[in-house]
Amino acid sequence: MPAREKFAFERKITSVHIGFAMFALFLGTLYGPLQALEHAGVNLYFLAPWTQTYYQGLTLHGVLNALIFTTFFICGFLTYVTVNSLDRHTRFPILDIVGVVLMIIGLVMAAIPILLNMATVLYTFYPPLMAHPTFYIGATLFVVGSWVVGYSLFFTLYAWYQEHPNQRAPLPAFMAVITMAMWQIATLGLAIEELALLIPWSLGLISGIDPQLARTLFWYTGHPLVYFWLLPAYLSWYVMVPKLAGGKLFSDPMARLSFVLFLVLSTPVGFHHQITDPGISVGWKLFHGALTLGVAFPSLLTAYNLWASLHIAGRMNGGKGALTWILSLPWGKPELTAQLLAAIIFIFGGIGGVINASYNVNLVVHNTAWVSGHFHLTVGSAVALTFVGIVYWLLPHLTGRALFSRHIALAQAWTWFFGMIIFSRGMHLMGLLGAPRRTELGASIKSAAMTNPDWNVLLLMVGLGGTILFISYILIYVNVIGTIFFGRKLAPNEIPTIPFADAVTHAEQGPMLLSQWKPWLAGAAFLIVVSYGPVLIEMVRTIELTSPGFKPW
């Protein structure tokens, strides 16, 4: 039976996830250009009349884009990748249903107070800003739902191992399950913050909270969160982009090496977000800063492997020369081009990341517009544009309808690329000139509370980039809606299949260690205990539940 029919159940589950993801991106990203133009002095908030303040919009932008869109997309995508790669149904389908239902309930519970302006706490919800309790409970249920999706994949892979003793899991499933395992480990901090501090505090069960401890628990999850976004994009770059480009994956063992290293290194680095925090000593900050440079290593491996895979594709397409093979890649395919442009943007995002983590430099850029400029290259482009590229083949696959317009899709990818480069460059430089992030900057400038004449030309870049991105954003939804409602019905043999690439160097040629679980899970646990244990024990021992809640919005 063809895979698409065989996995009809999983296809429905995935469709629900992707549907919610694209809806979240739709509402969330609307605010991006509004914010960019606000900075540039143009107020367009009448386009979103249900929004009461800039910061309510910013909360929606951050929560819907960075948390809801990503998590739904990842859960749906990884489920589908896993079953197709293992050629095996999920072991307990009930978990898939429970997972997605919990996520939807959580989303609704968290979204209502935000839309009512009762949770204008941004996506980091730092206490003592106090949202309505349903916001915290909803966020928790949402995360628990994503855990249940992960459990489903764990049981499925486990069942596969029992059916295939002594075999290595196929690479796509291995990567998918590593991502989910990392997410389990990483979200422990957030879960403790919610269950032990935020929820009881917002319900009035405890009268105060310890903001420094809450921040520390938040960032325990906050950094690996970025790898939770990134690894599914890497998965696509490793095992799908080579196929879309008409080539092969260069090295399966090296792909495994990079993913097991992410499992080990993603979490014990959270203090690099807290370098300017008063309650953590300099030595610990330096230690996490050093480990952060370590987690850049598997990304560098990825860069090499992707480059080498594309090189193979370029040659197989008849390309020659040291670099001109790049032109032989099929740039006319939007599902490929979007992802290639995303990967190019990530080169700059990655370099910026190393800069941010470099201890002293962080003092210059921390919480400035530089940081916003940075993560629009990473999550806002490397991840989001890759996911949109995936949608360009996945949506036809799921719906059985042709993409509404491949030309529009190509135009979307390129406008995003150029819009983002302009926008992000403006933001980076604004940050170096002292512009704070998370700030209604146009209003600050008007009231002369914060001004700098050198900002003017940069604000034009931010506004121009934001405008181009707005066009790109509209183009995404012309295609999504167009495909669902007006896309040509595809004959069964026309429906795109999942583009899994073959590898040149196979898993079996590398060491077995790279396909095992225990050593890497043990390594992850060890590093977390070493890097967080003493600090957290001390913080809990000296906990001061003194801060009552505030709602200054």
Place this chain on the structure above:
Amino acid sequence: MTTPTTHDHWIDPYEKAWMVISVVVLIGIMIAVTVAGFAFGIQAPSPYQRVDPNTVTQSGPFSKPGLTDLGGGQYEVYMIGTASGWIWEPKEIRVPVGSRVTFYLTSKDVQHGFMLWNTNLNMMVLPGQVSKGSVTFEKPGEYPYVCHEYCGIGHQTMSGKVIVE
């Protein structure tokens, strides 16, 4: 890089070279950053003092926020950030050129962020914690300080300045 056709090694030799270079560069950055941190005096805050945000303005140095001249060109400033009115107290500080000023910052309500323009001083300001950092003002002029952590709908107005004369 050549397109491999045989499988003599599971790691391509060029890839091995890439790995070595990557590790060397990353370790190099690590060392550079650590050394620079110590050589130039690390500016990031370390735990200094805990306070009770509910009572911090009633007694002790934070009950009279402002500048104190310690003599010999040394000054200290006790400063409070607050979301009631979104202000830094004090809002303005005057010191002579060449002064070394140590800032002690806390919040009596939500989290704030303190960034002093044209210096390396950049610290989170949390209720319950005191953030400490020092700057020497070598040049005359205005040094605005802005809040860089969202602290409510008036956050964008929360600024002040050091005037060095």
